[in-house]
């Protein structure tokens with residue numbers, strides 16, 4: 144799916160994040176499985192990641208991120224019409240994390256649901272919320288992306304364990320005078336789904352349903368490098384922009400080798416790329432909002448900055464959002 148936003152302009156008016164306090168270093172992982180700081184750093188760029196406490200679930204990560212985003216936007220939770228939580232690690236299948244979050248905020252007027260699109264979930268959720276707000280179905284929407292992947296990892300499997308971390312981000316979407324989202328490109332290929340999957344987590348019966356993440360790293364690497372480039376090029380062409388116009392590039396934070404490949408292939412100067420995978424690992428749907436927040440804190444997101452975000456992950460799925468950044472307080 145690809146399209147330009149051709150309705151009322153919609154933008155991000157508030158941004159918040161939350162990452163659990165516990166920092167897990169590569170050296171600590173090397174005490175658990177046969178790996179080393181050197182191997183992890185060289186192959187992935189990751190130095191440390193955050194790990195949720197045993198009692199923390201997705202709602203506990205989403206709530207502080209949502210409150211921060213709402214405060215930045217100057218929006219009361221009671222004003223929200225819509226909550227979408229993009230996650231593959233909901234507290235439970237139902238009630239959804241969106242519903243639970245709506246109760247905790249509280250946001251009694253809001254429609255609330257979860258969205259499952261792997262690490263691309265945040266970009267998919269942005270597209271849905273943007274369309275609903277632009278069309279007038281909702282005025283104020285909250286999009287949360289995040290995961291507690293540490294709860295579904297195989298802590299004996301070095302090939303997946305070292306890559307992932309826990310974290311969440313949230314954004315408020317509202318109509319603005321101009322700027323905001325220019326368009327989206329979203330895709331899915333279930334044929335490659337078995338390269339990154341969670342067998343036994345649903346209604347399909349498996350012989351060994353241990354409900355832990357399984358991945359073919361080499362296949363996912365090939366897929367990721369391909370779609371990061373093709374999706375970005377597609378949305379730029381669709382919106383009549385070029386790579387030279389992009390001020391801030393926020394790729395899914397999976398691995399610095401994947402990001403470096405895409406950056407070179409796309410021809411984006413390194414100083415326009417946001418990278419924080421070294422501190423968080425791959426936080427799935429939390430990755431893009433966590434990176435956006437870092438870029439904002441560093442003063443890299445200015446009024447009118449052209450921001451390109453591209454996610455990819457389980458499904459297999461991918462998606463890009465292109466937007467002109469808007470400062471807060473410009474909502475209509």
Ligand SMILES: CC(C)(COP(=O)(O)OP(=O)(O)OC[C@H]1O[C@@H](n2cnc3c(N)ncnc32)[C@H](O)[C@@H]1OP(=O)(O)O)[C@@H](O)C(=O)NCCC(=O)NCCS
Pocket residue numbers: 177178179182183186187262301302303305306358360361363364367397398425455456457
């Ligand atoms: C997982 C990944 C880092 C592996 O890197 P790689 O360079 O492809 O490594 P390979 O899979 O070829 O494995 C090389 C060797 O390292 C070993 N290895 C794997 N994980 C290891 C670890 N954590 N520590 C030490 N050695 C490890 C392998 O067993 C293999 O050993 P062998 O040659 O004796 O069989 C890489 O494939 C990758 O990043 N894939 C994408 C994963 C991803 O981003 N997934 C999420 C997408 S949302």
